[in-house]
Amino acid sequence: MPTILTQLSTEPLTAERTWTVEEIPVLTASISLPTPAEGSERAARRIRRYYQLQSRSFLRYCERWLLPAAEAEYRAALASSAPLPSFRAELEYRVTYNENGLWSLYTQSRERGADGRTLLTRRGDTWDLTSGYPVPLAAFFPRRSGWKRKLLAAAEAEIRRREAAGAARWNENWRRELRRRFNPENFYLTGDGLAFFYPMYALAPASAGIPVFTVPYAGEGPISPGVNQGEKTPPA
Known part of the structure; x- marks a missing residue:
């Protein structure tokens, strides 16, 4: 009989990649995302694949969208004899709830926007550890x-x-x-x-x-985790 998880033990899945132009580093991406420590449970496998995919997607985003901008600024600095820029993009996570068969967290990326200011992008995830599917x-x-x-x-x-x-x-x-x-x-x-x-x-x-x-979790607010949330239908 498969083990039913009530909590999820995880460890960071880290990666880093640097892109260069003419052998000069112009962009570095660093990633820290969760990976379940358990190896066999169905929910753990699904969650592991999900964040592996998110890691690869972030690297593709950096290469497709951030690298051309970094290269353009590098060449502009080279032409004007200005200091050469070096950009960094980061993707991290924070677990916010891990009880009663529910595991919740957010991931957040940090990058420099086109206007030079820092841009934060956040995504929230809440998982049903019984089914291994997100909870709406x-x-x-x-x-x-x-x-x-x-x-x-x-x-x-x-x-x-x-x-x-x-x-x-x-x-x-x-x-x-x-x-x-x-x-x-x-x-x-x-x-x-x-x-x-x-x-x-x-x-x-x-x-x-x-x-x-x-x-x-009180009064007319959301139902407290651990109380029956009704049907948790997997996404189509």
Whole structure:
């Protein structure tokens, strides 16, 4: 009988690659992603393959999109006798929940954008360790509970609270973008609640980083992990 995982033990899967132009390094990509320590469970195998694929995809992205830009800046610097640039792109992860048969984390890349500023890109993943498939956001709310409306209301209330406290700056059009840029795939679990987030620059200036809102497991909020989340249907 296959082992049913209630927690997942992982270790970092690391990689680094450097691209050169005329034997001069212009771009380095470093990767640290999770790989399950268990070797035989079905869920562990699926998760391992998923992050191996993400690692390869990130390297392809760097080569296809970041390397041409790095080469162009290298040649421009060479022509103007300016210091030669050397760019770096990083992809890392953080596990945020690992109990009750659920494993949740986010991966985040860091690169220099076309305007010279740092660009952060985050992705959230929550896995059902019984099936080895991702769990959708809707699974953490009762059926027909209006979960999207509740999450948007919670985010709006938190933004207004931070504004009133003078703790953050927000874009003028944040109310419209709050709804327009909402993505149900952008979430992960924590011990305190369900966290959902928005892309960098979507709601606030660069100084705010990636806006994250956490809704506690209580009242009309998300169902606490470990309580029956209903049917966890594998993706088509």
